């Protein structure tokens with residue numbers, strides 16, 4: 049038998065299968081993770097197919113090892129990796145690795161091994177091999193070089209499997225219940241511990257095996273357990289224990305659907321029963337009860353003996369959301385997201401792989417969950433940019449989900465109150481089936497939205513961030529003991545430092561960006577590369593003292609709120625307050641319990657949250673993203689405002705929204721005020737049509753970066769010439785132009801944007817460019833190809 053293997057070496061030359069002979073007795077399957085010899089090294093790889101005949105003329109090397117008992121990748125995922133590699137310009141190995149939990153990626157160690165007995169006696173080795181990563185002293189490094197050149201030692205590569213199961217010792221019964229009952233009558237009166245153990249065994253035998261902790265809780269000591277082992281009442285075995293990220297929750301019953309929800313579910317149900325691959329766009333206003341539709345659709349899939357996959361943006365994977373799914377489906381649920389420990393992730397993933405979990409809830413990468421027989425896929429908040437991975441491999445979870453829905457013959461639901469323009473346009477063309485929920489779940493009104501024109505308004509505080517109408521509304525809710533959500537999509541205290549004397553603005557030394565002032569840490573920070581320095585007291589340029597910190601951020605607004613409402617309890621949620629594990633959950637739980645009056649935050653708080661006592665939502669500045677030089681700035685602004693507005697008045701009390709803006713006449717803001725997605729869609733499609741933007745055109749962004757600006761520009765022009773030699777109108781090739789933020793982390797960026805409708809040769813051409821990219825890498829040039837970029841800046 050011959051195995052075709054993709055090896056764990058991400059390079060153009062190795063982005064193909066290599067063949068190995070499978071020695072007798074090795075249990076190799078498609079999808080197996082294996083260790084193979086590769087040149088002088090040993091590397092990890094994945095079997096993508098098995099054949100009887102080799103196309104290779106020479107002698108094949110043997111597979112060395114099959115790592116796991118069960119192949120981690122299913123045949124489906126192996127097939128998917130091949131298709132995806134073609135579409136997104138990534139090496140197949142990087143896709144295969146992305147499909148697996150982090151701990152299943154191999155760790156490679158370079159070690160020095162003595163080549164003779166004599167060499168082994170050198171103090172360097174002390175009878176053992178040496179890990180070269182630990183070798184730091186110059187004279188030792190020199191010595192290693194000499195040993196290698198004299199042939200007295202050689203370098204070997206070790207592949208380490210980092211995946212560890214958690215084992216725990218448990219006590220198994222060896223006798224029958226009545227035998228324990230008999231023993232209970234025989235033990236002497238004084239042996240109280242033994243009596244306790246025997247009576248537990250006699251009465252609760254089905255609850256066994258039990259762990260040491262469980263038995264200790266019953267008051268049985270280690271000595272008594274030892275005694276029981278000696279008497280052969282019990283046996284001790286090591287068994288695997290899953291590290292579970294979630295605790296069991298109380299079960300819940302399905303809600304009675306309203307007529308609109310029922311109609312939507314009915315339509316989905318038809319295709320579910322019929323095993324039909326169909327993408328539905330579920331466009332439902334905020335609070336329309338999309339979640340309940342998802343849950344009942346999942347129930348139907350399970351009833352058919354199939355499984356279900358539900359994707360949620362990382363940020364919406366709140367404990368509330370997970371609890372909702374768990375309360376319906378209990379132990380069948382597995383959860384996958386980045387807040388899990390490596391061990392928890394590995395174990396949840398294996399529960400799925402082994403078929404022990406039938407419902408998966410997870411963030412972007414969970415789209416690769418190794419489920420069998422999928423009956424339903426759901427992508428909630430489908431408009432979220434985070435479904436596209438913004439580094440290699442640049443896959444979009446939606447496209448992967450569509451692929452899988454075809455493979456399994458199952459429906460896919462894309463849900464949102466503000467669908468991405470691309471998805472809505474596809475629904476228009478009939479590629480997706482449009483389903484709508486136009487009213488809130490219990491027919492509550494959408495909140496009233498007022499625009500506050502910042503050009504003509506009085507401010508309440510000293511910082512000119514909060515207007516009088518907004519602060520009066522806040523005061524009113526505080527008096528009524530109702531809660532307030534305030535959005536400002538900018539963290540820190542002030543977003544730049546300006547010298548009033550010479551006009552100097554303090555910028556990041558690595559990026560083309562001004563530094564943001566953070567008052568709590570008294571630092572100036574770069575929000576792109578993380579650079580920070582102390583807040584200056586004089587202008588770094590002219591030494592003048594007249595420096596000002598301008599612009600606003602969540603820290604400043606928090607300060608102003610505390611001044612205006614000293615009694616109010618305020619929670620702030622942004623990247624700075626949620627760095628530590630669990631802090632995100634803590635803030636939301638606390639707010640949900642009513643322990644705070646105001647939740648102030650960045651776009652983190654805008655989506656998905658369902659707090660019944662929130663009756664006022666305020667947007668401190670709606671313009672933060674409006675004038676970004678990106679074609680989808682309006683879409684993103686409309687989406688953010690509509691989503692955050694939707695957090696108000698979701699239960700019985702009426703909601704109100706106040707949006708502060710300098711651009712009250714901008715259509716994105718006007719239509720967000722109306723919360724009318726369909727109107728916005730129609731208007732924005734006109735704008736896109738006039739500008740030849742997506743979804744009228746497909747786009748690919750080619751970006752070139754280098755330490756030296758000329759080099760980046762030169763390479764970009766070369767690529768443009770290459771593109772133009774093949775591509776013809778109506779395809780449009782824009783650029784190269786320096787990116788809006790032309791320097792990031794000391795790299796200069798030049799971009800070329802290709803807009804096309806149909807281009808037979810484009811994919812091939814881009815693969816060529818990708819291949820060349822590998823060659824120019826040695827000159828410090830990075831070429832990245834990003835199909836359908838989320839951002840063009």
Ligand SMILES: Nc1ncnc2c1ncn2[C@@H]1O[C@H](COP(=O)(O)OP(=O)(O)OP(=O)(O)O)[C@@H](O)[C@H]1O
Pocket residue numbers: 303304305306309332333334335336337338339340464465489490655656657658694698
């Ligand atoms: N049929 C129903 N009967 C009563 N209450 C319902 C029903 N369906 C949903 N709800 C309730 O309505 C509220 C809003 O539902 P949900 O959170 O699913 O909205 P959504 O459509 O996801 O909105 P958003 O897009 O704003 O997140 C929830 O509190 C939910 O429990």
Ligand SMILES: [Zn+2]
Pocket residue numbers: 547548549550551552587588589590591592
């Ligand atoms: Zn100055």
Ligand SMILES: [Zn+2]
Pocket residue numbers: 556557558559561574575576577578579793
């Ligand atoms: Zn920086």
